[in-house]
Amino acid sequence: MMSFMAAWRKRLRAWRKPSWLARDEFPYSRIAPAVRFSLAGLFLALLLARAMLPDPSRDAQNLPPPPSYETLDVAAGGERATMARLTALRLQSYDAQSGKYLKIASLHTPNLIAWLERSARLDPSRHYPYMLAAMVYDHGDAQRSRALARFVTDGFVAHPDVRWQYLAQIAVRIRHAHRDPGTAREIAAILRRHAPASAPSWVRQLEIFYLEDMGELEAARQLAIGIIESGVITDPAELNYLTKNLLERIERKQRQDR
Amino acid sequence: MNPNATAARQRISPWPVVRTLARFTVIESLRSRLFWLLGLILLVAFGAAMLAESVSLSESLASRLLVFGTLLRLGGVSLLTVLVVTSLAREAADRQLDFLLAGPCPRWAYALGKASGFALLAAGLAGAAGGLAWLLAIDAGGQVAAWAASLAVELLVVVALAMMVTLNFGQPAAALLALALIYGFARAAPAVVDMARYSVDMQHSLANQAQWWSAQALSWLVPPLDRLANADLLTGAAADPMTLLSACATTLAYAALYLLVALVDFSRRSLS
Numbered sequence: 001m002m003s004f005m006a007a008w009r010k011r012l013r014a015w016r017k018p019s020w021l022a023r024d025e026f027p028y029s030r031i032a033p034a035v036r037f038s039l040a041g042l043f044l045a046l047l048l049a050r051a052m053l054p055d056p057s058r059d060a061q062n063l064p065p066p067p068s069y070e071t072l073d074v075a076a077g078g079e080r081a082t083m084a085r086l087t088a089l090r091l092q093s094y095d096a097q098s099g100k101y102l103k104i105a106s107l108h109t110p111n112l113i114a115w116l117e118r119s120a121r122l123d124p125s126r127h128y129p130y131m132l133a134a135m136v137y138d139h140g141d142a143q144r145s146r147a148l149a150r151f152v153t154d155g156f157v158a159h160p161d162v163r164w165q166y167l168a169q170i171a172v173r174i175r176h177a178h179r180d181p182g183t184a185r186e187i188a189a190i191l192r193r194h195a196p197a198s199a200p201s202w203v204r205q206l207e208i209f210y211l212e213d214m215g216e217l218e219a220a221r222q223l224a225i226g227i228i229e230s231g232v233i234t235d236p237a238e239l240n241y242l243t244k245n246l247l248e249r250i251e252r253k254q255r256q257d258r
Numbered sequence: 259m260n261p262n263a264t265a266a267r268q269r270i271s272p273w274p275v276v277r278t279l280a281r282f283t284v285i286e287s288l289r290s291r292l293f294w295l296l297g298l299i300l301l302v303a304f305g306a307a308m309l310a311e312s313v314s315l316s317e318s319l320a321s322r323l324l325v326f327g328t329l330l331r332l333g334g335v336s337l338l339t340v341l342v343v344t345s346l347a348r349e350a351a352d353r354q355l356d357f358l359l360a361g362p363c364p365r366w367a368y369a370l371g372k373a374s375g376f377a378l379l380a381a382g383l384a385g386a387a388g389g390l391a392w393l394l395a396i397d398a399g400g401q402v403a404a405w406a407a408s409l410a411v412e413l414l415v416v417v418a419l420a421m422m423v424t425l426n427f428g429q430p431a432a433a434l435l436a437l438a439l440i441y442g443f444a445r446a447a448p449a450v451v452d453m454a455r456y457s458v459d460m461q462h463s464l465a466n467q468a469q470w471w472s473a474q475a476l477s478w479l480v481p482p483l484d485r486l487a488n489a490d491l492l493t494g495a496a497a498d499p500m501t502l503l504s505a506c507a508t509t510l511a512y513a514a515l516y517l518l519v520a521l522v523d524f525s526r527r528s529l530s
Contacts, residue, residue, distance in 0.1 A: 024528040031525050035366070039518040046511055050478040053504075093452040 063094050063111045066118045076122065084123035088132060091115040105140030112137055113147050120155055127162050130155045134166035142178035145170060149187055157194055164199045167191055168206065175210060185210040192223075201233050205242075212250060217257070221250045272367035279368060283375025287341050296383065299333035300390055307394065320493040323395050327489025330387045331409060335416050338383065339437050342376055342420035347430040356529050369421070369521045376417040384410035395492045404502060405491040411506045411513075412487045416441065418516035426523045444480035451477050481505075481512035 028036070066087065067075075076083035091112070095104050116137075119129040133148045149170045156163040168191060175184035188207035195203045204227060211220035224247050233239055307326035314321040349355045358368060388406025395402050419440060424433040443450070454473035485505040491497055 025526045026528060028522075028526065031522055032366075035518060035521055035525070039515070039522060042511065042515050042518065046508075046515060047478055049508070049511075089453055090449065093449070093455065 063091075063107045063115070065111045066091075066115045069118055069121055072118055072122060081123045081126070084119045084126060085128065087115065087119040087122065088128055091119070092132070092136075103139075104137060105144070107137070109140075109144045109147050112144075113151050116151055120151075124158065127155075127159070127166075130163050130166045134169045138170055138173055142174065142180055145174050145178055146180075146183055149174065149183070153187065153190055156190070160194045160196045161198065164191060164195050164203055168203055171206065175213070181210050181214045185214060201235075201238060204232065205246075208246065212253075217250050217254045221247065221254070224250065270362040272362070272364050275363045275367045276371040276374065279371025280374035280378065283345065283372055284378055286345060287375075287379055290341070290344075292337075292341070292379070295337055296386060299330065299337060300386070303329035303333060304390070304394075323391070323492040324489045326394055327391065327405065327487075327492045330391070331412070331487055331489070334383045334387060334409065334413055335441065338376070338380060338413055338416055339420050339434070339441075341379065342417055343424050343430050343433045343437070346372065346421065346424040347428070347433070350428060359529065365525050366521055369425075369517065369524055373417065373421060373517055376421070377414055380413035380417055381410050384413055391492055401491045401494070401497065404497065404499075405487060405489075408491070408502060408506055409487040411509050412483060415481050415483075415509050415513040415516070418513040418520070422516040422520040422523070425520045425527075440480060441483070443476070444483040446484070447477035447480055447482075448484055481509040483509070 066072075072083055072087060073080065095107065116129040116133055120126075130152050133152050138145055138148050149167070152163065152167045152170055156167045167187060171184050171187040171191065174180050174187065185207060188210050192204045192207050205224075208220045208223050208227070211217075211223060224242060227233065228239065228242055228247075233242065303326050306329055307322045310325040311318045311322035349358075355368075359365065384406050387409060388402055391405065392402045416437075420433070420437055423436045423440075424430070427433045427436065451470070451473045454470050482505050485501060486509060488497075491502075
């Protein structure tokens with residue numbers, strides 16, 4: 001065992017850097033001890049100081065307003081897609097600031113919307129900020145949800161293909177978490193008008209349910225008939241559900257009201 | 259080593275060498291059209307500031323000062339970086355360095371002499387920038403002196419950093435690239451650390467912690483430049499003097515650290 005270790009030690013001592021890696025250098029022992037020790041001491045002291053002392057500028061601050069669109073545009077230097085993503089990522093870091101977590105619900109809503117809008121405007125083809133709006137930042141009061149709904153609605157009308165799901169999610173949350181069927185119905189109407197053919201049919205029917213909720217039975221009935229007659233729905237089971245279940249239920253309620 | 263030469267080195271005081279080197283570093287930089295370049299930078303910054311002011315709908319004075327301060331800061335850093343890197347690289351390539359070190363000039367005296375010369379230039383640049391900023395900010399009530407002083411500190415750390423990478427790499431291209439990366443990271447480090455704090459698919463996991471720790475550790479290797487020489491000092495935005503002072507002190511300590519690293523690398527290099 002000993003001889004094995006000794007052999008290895010000998011081999012290690014004999015090892016030289018390969019020629020392409022080696023530089024003609026003097027050993028560290030040639031450096032004056034004062035320089036060596038002050039370098040090591042200063043390095044350790046700086047590391048300790050940075051680790052121990054709090055960083056004064058990084059106190060958990062509520063979300064500040066974002067830089068203006070023009071500033072970001074100039075700073076992007078043509079790389080708008082990258083800047084859009086970085087803006088969104090920077091926004092995300094505000095609820096997880098160094099060691100101090102801010103609740104998402106406590107973020108300043110107008111500034112939050114401004115950050116999302118910057119990101120969306122820098123790269124209008126991406127869905128990321130709308131996803132963030134619906135899935136991450138829709139926490140807190142009804143006012144936050146309504147502001148996010150306005151933001152997502154604008155994006156949805158421009159690109160309905162993927163974004164219908166984000167708007168639908170906010171509509172459902174406004175209806176059920178904040179008990180605000182009026183706003184939910186307005187969003188559902190926008191969804192019905194602009195939803196792409198690829199979206200499931202319940203997206204177009206959401207407005208009927210909300211109208212029914214609000215007691216506007218005649219409007220709900222007319223809308224259901226309109227959807228059936230428009231021929232958008234081709235699935236026989238779904239048509240059957242709409243006529244037999246939904247329409248008949250609404251008409252039954254209307255008769256009871258009278 | 260020749261004992262006579264060693265004895266001669268010990269007899270001759272190196273301080274005149276330091277002074278002479280500092281003086282010639284300044285003269286060399288002035289002869290490489292420093293005034294013209296500085297004038298060009300001031301002119302561009304002034305023109306851009308006036309443009310920003312004329313197109314601003316409100317707070318036009320603040321727009322002028324912010325653009326001016328930011329451009330001067332960037333221009334000063336770039337100008338000084340290029341000066342340091344080219345000067346050191348040229349001396350090494352021309353074999354002037356070998357010639358100098360063959361005489362009674364210890365390596366630390368060479369490093370200190372060059373560093374002092376560049377530090378004088380840094381102070382001069384910050385002074386010129388501060389003077390013009392004072393003229394522009396005369397009715398904004400900004401803290402021009404604080405801005406100029408912290409700009410001088412930033413330029414000083416840039417000098418130390420440039421000396422470190424140039425003496426280590428030897429190649430101007432590699433040195434400039436490394437400088438751009440390190441400087442950019444130093445300006446953005448706190449934001450990068452914040453972003454590294456949170457990752458979606460590995461929240462509170464060891465990998466996430468490691469990611470955050472490594473970002474944090476990297477940020478401790480660079481001075482807190484994000485808190486230094488910010489142009490909003492010029493607009494009269496109330497800056498906490500203690501924050502600025504501590505940032506300046508920390509940055510000066512980093513400058514000393516980089517100079518020591520440069521000296522160690524330089525002392526180990528064999529010039530034969």
